[in-house]
Amino acid sequence: MTQAEDAVPPSVKSASNRDIARVFTDIATLLQARGDTIFKTRAYSRAADTIDNLQFELADAADDEDRLRAIPGFGDAIVSKVQELVRTGRLEFFEKLKAEMPAGILELTQVPGIGPKTAMRAAEGLGIHSREQLAASIESGQFEQLPRMGKKAAQNILRHLNTRMSQGERIAIGTALPEAERVMAALQAACPGIRNLTYAGSLRRHRETIGDVDMLCSADDPGAVMDAFSSLTAVRNIMAKGETKSMVVLDSGLQVDLRVVPDAAFAATLLYFTGSKEHGIRLRDRAINRGLSLNEYGATDTATGKTETFTSEEQIYQRLGLPYIPPELREDSGELAAAERGELPQLITLADVRGDLHSHTDWTDGRAYIEDMANAAKDAGFEYLAVTDHSKSATVANGLSVERLAEHNEAVRVLDNKLDGIHLLTGTEMDILIDGKMDYPDDALAELDIVLGSIHSYMDQDRATMTARIITAMQNENLDIIAHLTTRLIGKRAPVELDFDAICKAAVETGTVLEINASTQRLDLKDLHIRRAMDLGVIFSIGTDSHRMHQFVDARYGVGMARRGWCTPQRVINTLSHADFLRFVSTPKSGRYAFMDRYEHQS
């Protein structure tokens, strides 16, 4: 459990789950193109989905055959292929399959509207092996001659080719969520008869990136909703427009799908389109065992053929003998078993977060005065705010010298006395130096209410060195929180290499807190880290890392990650009241985990 998400896959010996999942997805595509049975293809594609949601790295379990066999959908063939991939970094079966198929099948199927069958016919019949050849063939009018193809279908594919989504990019949730909210507001205004308008899909599950936005609503006149939706000013392309479902691409490149259903079907449809796909499949399996067929409209009794409808998702789960499972947990990663045992966590909510422990001002690289940031934090609903400007080694960020730090503290204290409705804490986001040492002397750190430590330099250290560096830093009594542990920037910078379990163990031993950084660029720790750290007993803070006044609302993204990591409010220090928080930081580090334990038992 380390990094790897955005890193270029190395040639051998470290196939990440994502690498392995991609190979299986590709195998499924090629088998389907070749005409193999759909059930065989589905076995590979289900295995890929399962791997994507796995809570541990297959590379760490490749020698443990029992553990692999215990994974649903893993039989002889899948297990041995996983082992081969982990051990050698390649898969003979896959290489042979690719070699015997026409080139370009995998690239072509990335284009919306082109599936395995069409890709195969294009490659074999027309010698099309790339995106460029496909575009040229459509423009020449040749492509539409293919069986089951035509002028209109071909032109649609060409439009897809020219949109951002055809590149297979996913959009950060920090971009997708506000955009979805704008679309919903515009649609509601244009079509007042709409009820229950909401987003579903990976956005509702709060994944860190979103492929496209699924929306749904109920209304008496679906046609009017479809018209209003496709006429929104933000719409660039209409990809599909039916009686109850339309798909559009916005000017921003974001694809939005909207479905309209009757009120009676709304809950079932919401459940269905919130996913994840795997969670939905498990629910439908469960329904079948109870003599029900679960679909977008309700549950049909397989014996009588009568369809039962529901007014809420809660009711549907109840009908299946389960408590309500929040969307963030619906990843088929143990939530159904936990629900059955009555052991679902009471997830943290945005309302639980009472303070923000990470912010910057114009003293370093922030863009607003301390006072303005404090008022913005208050407006965002926080009771307290730690002002944590950068330390002296962060020269590009105009880091504070020891002298300026003292002035900074004074300025924060003066404002704290002056302002009503928000408490200010003195602090720093201090660089952890190359060898794990602090960037300020201990006596300067001891003056502060709160000290965050961050890696901002020498990010390419090897795993062992980086791990030791961070653990060394955690051993300092003054360092309260490790901020954005892996330093990744989503889609831009790979995470540092580190031994995450060792870091968590050290955090527990030293009484150090790990930050869940809510900045939309970071989301660091991410969901899988948080889930693992929860299991290892770690306590967290949630920080917005705000540099501008409007960024305090980003706390919701941190809460979303935390919820995906099964995190409870009792494990997050800034759910404490201001008074309790002061007690927390005045407790020696060795007593802080126990402090939160007591808090957990009280509430």
Added chain:
DNA sequence: GCCGTTTTCGGCCCGACTGTTTTCAGTCG
């Protein structure tokens, strides 16, 4: 290829939309 308190063989989640077809294949989610 996987899987089994109905099964070790015979099943495998469900439905909308599109564009092509005279009833449906392909794609998508």
